[in-house]
Amino acid sequence: MPENLLAVGYQYEVINLGNQVSKRLLTPDESFARFSTHGRQLLPMRKIAINAVENGLHSAIGVAALINEYPELSPTFANPQFKSNGCYIQDKVTVFGEALRNRSTKENKGLIDKYVELSLLHVSYGMMDKVCLLTENCGIDKNGKVVLIDFGEVTFDRQEAIRLARTRRWTRSQAFFYPFSKPRNFALPIELKPYYAIRMLSQFGPKAIEQTWQQSLHS
Numbered sequence: 001m002p003e004n005l006l007a008v009g010y011q012y013e014v015i016n017l018g019n020q021v022s023k024r025l026l027t028p029d030e031s032f033a034r035f036s037t038h039g040r041q042l043l044p045m046r047k048i049a050i051n052a053v054e055n056g057l058h059s060a061i062g063v064a065a066l067i068n069e070y071p072e073l074s075p076t077f078a079n080p081q082f083k084s085n086g087c088y089i090q091d092k093v094t095v096f097g098e099a100l101r102n103r104s105t106k107e108n109k110g111l112i113d114k115y116v117e118l119s120l121l122h123v124s125y126g127m128m129d130k131v132c133l134l135t136e137n138c139g140i141d142k143n144g145k146v147v148l149i150d151f152g153e154v155t156f157d158r159q160e161a162i163r164l165a166r167t168r169r170w171t172r173s174q175a176f177f178y179p180f181s182k183p184r185n186f187a188l189p190i191e192l193k194p195y196y197a198i199r200m201l202s203q204f205g206p207k208a209i210e211q212t213w214q215q216s217l218h219s
């Protein structure tokens with residue numbers, strides 16, 4: 001196990017470099033081993049692991065291309081510097097779920113507003129995060145901005161984005177449906193869930209996604 005290991009997800013191993021983190025895309029075997037420790041043996045885990053790694057690679061390539069064309073987006077992904085094979089170095093941030101623990105409910109509602117704004121900004125550039133696991137996949141940077149640190153499962157497809165909004169994919173994210181927070185696996189605190197739901201229902205519906213999609217792209 002590497003020194004300074006910060007976390008391992010289903011797609012990435014995250015190493016603490018101080019002010020930055022280094023993220024290495026797992027191999028399909030490593031991802032499979034992660035899934036298998038979670039006792040979901042009934043599901044076709046090997047296929048899911050291969051998909052997770054492939055999606056991670058495609059998403060990283062897509063986000064790298066997007067930032068290359070629109071450098072103003074780089075801070076919204078914590079300034080990733082891409083290496084080969086989907087690996088990258090990124091600014092270290094305070095993980096969203098952790099940040100919620102140290103703030104008042106009023107301040108936390110403000111963070112949720114910023115999360116929805118961030119998601120809509122990305123949609124305006126033609127990209128949408130599919131999973132909405134805001135508590136673990138977002139963070140607060142040193143300027144207090146909400147940023148997306150895990151862009152391993154994003155779509156650049158307009159129809160898919162509209163469909164995910166229509167079917168309210170966000171309600172099936174662990175951040176929303178899961179009742180408990182663990183030290184590293186965060187669910188939204190119960191008192192914030194109605195607020196989050198109202199924000200998403202009013203600002204992140206299929207109409208909003210359709211209207212906002214690619215609005216910021218320079219022609």
Ligand SMILES: Nc1ncnc2c1ncn2[C@@H]1O[C@H](COP(=O)(O)OP(=O)(O)O)[C@@H](O)[C@H]1O
Pocket residue numbers: 006007008009010011012013014021023078090091092093094095136137139149150151152
């Ligand atoms: N830039 C970062 N700053 C601080 N912690 C991070 C950062 N990137 C990842 N982490 C931590 O590592 C975990 C896993 O990283 P993530 O990019 O979400 O990988 P995975 O795609 O495997 O879920 C995150 O949930 C978070 O706790």
Ligand SMILES: [Mg+2]
Pocket residue numbers: 009136137150
């Ligand atoms: Mg993640």
